[in-house]
Amino acid sequence: MSGAALTQPAPRLRLSVSQEWLLAGAIVVLFVVVGLINPRFVASRNLQTILLGNAYVAVAAIGMSMVIVSGNIDISVGSLIGVLATVSGSLAVAGVPSVLAWLLPIALGVVVMAAQGAVVAYLGLPSIVVTLGMLSILKGGLISVTNGVWISNLPDDYHLAQWSLFGVVPVPVLFMLVLTVAAAWWMRNTATGRGIYAVGGNAEAARLCGIGRQRTVLMVFAIHGMFVGLAAVLFATQLSVIQSTVPPNLELTIITASVVGGVSILGGTGTVIGSTLAAVLIAAIGSSLIFVNLSPFWLRAVQGVLILITVLADIYRRRRRRGAR
Amino acid sequence: MPPTEPPIAEQAPRAGDRMSAAAQQPVLALEGVTKSFPGVQALRGVSFDILPGEVHALLGENGAGKSTLIKIMSGVHHADGGTMRLDGQPIRLGSPLAARAAGIATIYQELLLFPELTVAENVFMGHAPRRRWGALDWPAIRERTRTLFAALDINDLDPAQVVGALSVGNRQRVEILRALSQDARILVMDEPTAALTEHDVARLFAIVRRLRARGVSIVYITHRLEEVFALADRVTVLRDGEHVATRPVAETDRADLIHMMVGRRIESLFPKTAVKIGPPVLELRGLSRPPLTRDVSLTVHAGEIVGLAGLVGSGRSELAQAIFGATPATGGSILVNGQAVRVRSVAEARRLGIAYVPEDRATQGLIRPMTVRENTSLAVLSDLARLGFIDRAAEARLAQETVAQFGVRTAGIEQVVGRLSGGNQQKIVLGKWLAAKPKILILDEPTRGIDVGAKAEIHRLMSELAGRGLAVLMISSELPEVLGMSDRVLVMRDGALAGAFPRAEAAQERVAAAMMGGA
């Protein structure tokens, strides 16, 4: 029995490392195949559209991944992005310097999420119920305050996408890349970051290691709030007109990115590199449907199947691991 | 010992020093510790000490107070009375974390690891070496993990392996490494070999000896006497929450220890009445469900109590759950009243008249947030219902009868079961299954965690039930219970039957020897 542990390389390890490679591979295959069918798909303008239009999803998915790794979930994220985007736009139109119009929503995001995190961590209420209630409050609050009025005439220097690094990487995409790498590094290489995995994996064992569940959950929600604020700003600044709505089921798309990226809903495992790759993959699939003459209305079905495949693969993996013991 | 001893071992006391152990100051000393739980006095003035670099075995039957004692040492429970001294200084351990900080690490049977993380990370979670800006120093973590491997002569683990993929024995070694990485001076091990294979046991022994050589003190709790003689320097025996004796292992022997563990007036506790044995009711022929049920054949007759002895992990509960359909058998056959039957689910078992009172009351036996009424009727709900509608009056009547018949001390049938004492909870589980009017009653550790008075009551009930013609199969880790209650004793080891003794021949030593094997 113990000999098996010696000769058999841990299957779980190799596969879990490869979750990110798998997604990267899937993206490459998708671009090659669809590109062969229709070269316009791989034209740089389309690539830019895919990345620019979805950078905010990937950024929000970073925070969501942390929340799910800690063993919680947040379904208020979509409506919070809507609220914060409106706040940001309103500030910009009201003549507030753009820098503040970018920063204040982020601060507000931290406050709102930290409040939810405190309720989840210290009052022990399930995160799904708390964030469900918050979803209603934010959604209803937004429309009733704005009356659904659109925000236009945004100042010129408000739009982040007008700048780019070396003229190639637009600022929102730069944000996505830098934040993903930074968050991945932080979660991988700091004691606090590892604490999130510890709490999500085995809260009791974490407590014995001096890592408190309550403190960690509160922190994770607060950080998630920062990413949601950033996502809202990235979302708002790519629009010429900010409506008080977000794409339908945005929270679902963000959760999907996390789950397909390899974050287990049971907590304790997954990386943000995976979730960002998954966000890009989902966006690319959505875009590719048009290029291969498939109706984009199938996108959501593809998303559903994608989650199912990921979950089944995970179950298969766990079974094999149990068999390896 | 290998020639390349780590330098730290130089300071460690040698075997010769251990002989003069009495002269040394204990690392940890408990004096007159008392602790009570609702309805149970778990510890009555127990004293216990651990010397530097010794393996101190802690022996006792289930319920003797071993678990409570180590939970006090590891900061989980707080003693009601008595003192605890670390290096001669009085200390108070407010939490498990405080105990760890004081250098006392505990390895429970239920390992506290992070299954998704690597070996190295599990070892250093919470106290990993860092570099600038709080960054974890991964090379150092891996290096120090390897150093720990070397110190314990472990060469078949990889620091980068994910812990969830490891065998139980390997995961246990990861926990030991973690304790060591925190410079634990006292390592408390709660039945560490219970779930291990023989090979893993041998490796664990080697590690324990190496730890001792490094000066680590080890409190070793076990049921297996041969382990005491193989490993320990001193042994302390607890019985019914009292300290019986502490002796150097060299000055004691097997018979002595068994006598100290079980030495009590057995007769009063075990009111076994002679019953006329009827025809066979339950027969197993080569029943299998690998790995823990292997080719088991046995017969239980009407009116007979068959005791099933064996160590924890010998496959007794697994056998019971295969008979009961909770984890259906994959091979062999089951006969009820001479008829071959198939048991694929608990519901089928119930229809066949098989009842199982499980070992784990809290998760398997009861729905603790539900009331006495709802629990007593759960297994027979369909009989109490017409067209699916529960007959509340009949249900209440059943609950009342159960409470009266078993003398359950409860405020009423609407009392939440989780608030009853252990003994009363067990009576509810029994009552629940007797309501199903079984022909075969399997009892799995029927008196675990129950105080002596309630124990005797449960035993009286068992006798009475056998008297009514039930076939009773009783699993127990308490030898006196097995010997006192059974008409026949069967012994399981490693998933197979390893011995059978009629009541007259079932002497404590013989059964114990069959349980432990090799002796």
Added chain:
Amino acid sequence: MSDRSAALRLPRLAAHELVLLVILIVALAVLAALSDRFFTLDNLLNQGMLMTEVGLMAMPMTFVIVTGGIDLSVGSALGMCAILLGYSWHNWGFPLPLAIGFALLAGAAGGFVNGWFITRLNVPPLIMTIATLALYRGLAEGISQAHSVRGYPDWFYGLGQGALFGVPSQLWLFFAAILVFGVILGFTTFGRALRAIGFNETGARFSGVPVDRIKLIIYTASGTMAGLAAWIFVSRVSTTRSDMGTGMELDVIAAVVLGGTSIFGGVGTVFGTVLGLLLIQLLKDGLALTGVKGDATIMVIGTVLIASILVTSFAERRRDAARASNPRSPRATTTEGRETP
């Protein structure tokens, strides 16, 4: 000690419902005072009609949540069933009654798929129904290509827009569902089994409760009710669109949780769910009538939801604290709820 706690226990079980009932009565009184159009039979029946779809789905959802599970896919299942109803009739040439049956069957199948994966492969309900939330909506969108179907024959509108004995037809169905589901949860072996599973699945299994079969049944029921709600919805609004029922799962869950069903399982009543539904719908309507904008009412509902579970949670904490200080209580002396040694 035990006498007192037993005496305290019964009213506690109903405490959440009692709080809701009081809130409901106060809300009714205030709203009736604020608007004379509110407390009229016409308005109340109309409101009942509007809440029927959510209400029907809230019935099996109560069961699902009582077992400690969740079904996020019901809104999407409604959309899928509505599209299958409309498309099988309009585009595939099914006779309309057959199309209705087909939609109901599709709902049942959708629920069965959830239940099968959850019981056979041990997929957590949350993740399974998130996947089918996307999948079923995707099927609705993909099949219909976002085209709507209208022009049903007149008889078809009888269910959604007609009335029987002066009461909207679908309300009869809703009443029947409340009765059936309420009786099942409150009085039958099935209902008892649901609670047992929610409290302690292993314990239920070891007592001979067919846990997997029961779960399969309730998830299938959840999908079937989504199909029924789809039929009523299409009939009420005279059209079939692929975005029907978007986000409705949250309304359903909010009503169930507001009604006192614990997301941890074991605790919950159909009566509570009905109170939750009523409170949400009447708040929406009453606030709208008194001039509060529609969307502010969603906000009020979110607040009421969080406030109600906070109050319940505080009440439980105080009770636990009282229990912890009681030396004879078993829970107080064990760590992590383990048995005392």
